[in-house]
Amino acid sequence: MNAATEPLRVDRPAKTLRELTLEKMREAIFSQHFRPGDRLVERDLCERLGVSRTIVREVLRHLETEGLVSNLPARGPIVSRTTAAEALQIYEIRGALEAIAARACAEARQPATIAALDACLARILAGYARGNSTLVLEATSDFYRTLFASSGKEVAWNIVNALTMRINHLRSMTIKTPGREVEGPRQMQRIVEAIRAGKGEEAHAAALQHVASASAIAQRLLREREGG
Amino acid sequence: MNAATEPLRVDRPAKTLRELTLEKMREAIFSQHFRPGDRLVERDLCERLGVSRTIVREVLRHLETEGLVSNLPARGPIVSRTTAAEALQIYEIRGALEAIAARACAEARQPATIAALDACLARILAGYARGNSTLVLEATSDFYRTLFASSGKEVAWNIVNALTMRINHLRSMTIKTPGREVEGPRQMQRIVEAIRAGKGEEAHAAALQHVASASAIAQRLLREREGG
């Protein structure tokens, strides 16, 4: 952090309509306002969002490229359905990337990073204690954001971020699984401890394991859903 | 492969103008017709491509989301410049994902997969022997495509594919490095041998190493470029 250049950056508040719309749409999908499989009819979205089709189309293209929206030929765009197989792949990729970031953090061993991770962990525990799922999800995202940002893995973070949106519904179900409020934070704690100790490979392994157990839960949920 | 459903699929030849334009643009960037940093003025592209700005803009949005194009505020789109730091990250991510795919292939141990990989390898060697870089690059891409397809890692493949385009210029320089025509194929051979032997972890490690050495060469090239 260079105090002369970094602070107080205003980051272009003059957003374009397209950017605003993108955020709105993302939020709408994220919050399950649009469910997987729902059709996204361009003209309907225009009316709802109060923007022109040009904007809506560009935003849909963007979301499609991210994988959040699929375009059925001669049907139009829908919110992507994530199959069990895809979810498995997504968890696997996330695991690999988060493991890389965790290892890098451990090797850097920055006190500021560790403090930030501790703070996120505290929020996660608070969220579980109060039964506040939103807080848990937010703090978990912040945990990983910190992990990637601190290790300078912006590219990986962008990928993880996009992938995470595609398994959003699974995430919110996963954290509500009995026992997850103990196991999840404990595994994340292990990541932080490994980073604190500067043990790269341990952090790597701990991150892998955390995602792996989330993946296992998700797979069980998906089987249940498909089974009945 | 289900013979009843898979073969002869025509795959929607009625492509939209947008899709055609996307391919053209990708190809133009891939073939260095547009270089990193070049401005992509919408109206100029319209004229050159013979399509409307609507199309061009949607395509640019798509490429931007993929990371191939950057949008400078109040300046417009340019072909993304890949910094040394980004390239390092991209190689690291590719390594992790290719390692996962290689491991999965080894665990599956499909004769068809191994045969296809062998064929790719032969083409790579032929390409080096004839000094045909294009063939080398193509066959290398096919090698990895096979690796990901055979292991059913479509999601990862999409990511790798997008990332690869961003380091395209480095790839073509890397394979021309003295000694690479020996080391590269040898490392890929090791991946195939591990798969043939059904040794997942060995395949994983071999894939990691292959990318790591490519990354090392790329870093050297980038330092040279920035140095003088």
Added chain:
DNA sequence: TGCCGTACTATGGCATACCATAATCTGACG
């Protein structure tokens, strides 16, 4: 009564036109 063809409608594909603003040029004034 059931099936097929036709008309209609919903919806995406594409092009054009206008507007706002940032970059740039130009000329006058100090």
Added chain:
DNA sequence: CGTCAGATTATGGTATGCCATAGTACGGCA
């Protein structure tokens, strides 16, 4: 000769409108 203000231009942002086609509903004919 330099600098600053105003005009001009380049360029992206946005809206609108028409067209083609896939899906759908309806009516007639067997």
